[in-house]
Amino acid sequence: MKLTYSGKTKDVYQLEDGHVLLKFKDDVTGEDGVFDPGANTVGLTIEGAGKSGLRMTQYFFEKLAEQQVPTHYIDADLDKVTMTVKPATVFGSGLEVICRFRAVGSFLRRYGKYCKEGRALDAFVEVTLKDDERQDPPISKDALAQLGILTRDEYDILEELTKKISELVKFEMTQKGLDLYDIKLEFGRDSEGNIMLIDEISGGNMRVYQGDKYVEPMELETILFS
């Protein structure tokens, strides 16, 4: 198998059967040693973080399969810390789709004049461009269409899938007494052009609270599977 891309938190290999293998790393995003799911840089390395992220991802992707939500997931190997997925092409150079249930992070930094930290939001969806140089700018449905990144119909599918997936994750968290504040998803097209969820669903791309206390990614995995 051939390494085709080395990302911040995963290495990507091309398999001979046409599938793709994702190797989860122990690197997590953040700044100055502090974890931040919204950060663009690897902030720290935590032993076991890769396996923890994969375990959550496997759990949620299998739940989504039961709900007929299209994803790139085929199977996972927790011992090797790898996940086999369908090949995907991303929109433009990649988008991130965020679903927010509470005002924190960049939403609060932008709209703090109109809301307090932690204010409830009704599954608010926004899209950002993956562009480190320009700090992942948010982009509207209309701008995505005008720049040829995503059609208006594709945006609607993306938004609907995002709400469905995020509500499912939120429900699972609620069952464990946890509160999902926000979650970041990625989508791509399969070989037939259909939109599917790609990447991962783990503590590394969501903010979860237990009462007033933020739950770190690996602690989240422990609580979720307790």
Next chain:
Amino acid sequence: MKLTYSGKTKDVYQLEDGHVLLKFKDDVTGEDGVFDPGANTVGLTIEGAGKSGLRMTQYFFEKLAEQQVPTHYIDADLDKVTMTVKPATVFGSGLEVICRFRAVGSFLRRYGKYCKEGRALDAFVEVTLKDDERQDPPISKDALAQLGILTRDEYDILEELTKKISELVKFEMTQKGLDLYDIKLEFGRDSEGNIMLIDEISGGNMRVYQGDKYVEPMELETILFS
């Protein structure tokens, strides 16, 4: 009459008959002595800039009245450099609505990965919050609704009015061999809650080019009325 607000480019007085008087100043927005319609600070003072802005505003607001587009305009006095308008309440602490025909300014800074400077846009509308501290962040229709700043129906009215007004300005510019790149509008509610265009339409809140050459606000007035 009583001074109720001193803005970056205008002073606002309350008149005894319930109307409002706007006194146009010679201050224009920009940075380090260079005019920039997207800037949040007064960058320079140009003698005659206030009168020039008022003359264009009067011209366009009277054109809009002919087209039954609701605005706050009542009349203007070029000698006194004042405009009498209906009182208005703004949305939240004020919004700016931008209509873009070409990719320049903050659009280019955000989406430069996907477009070259000057790329054509199809009357692209976006809303930003007036919030100097947070650099006037762009905000989506959904976020405006969730934060209670603007309902979804009001957003649709705002967008439709913005396109109509901007296309009218663009048409007038085209008649003089000029090219409107983008324009920034402000809206408010009248005493009955109806949405109307407020503030001004002048060289100070648009970018206009003659061929490859940017046209300064006062030069724009000269060409437009030649």
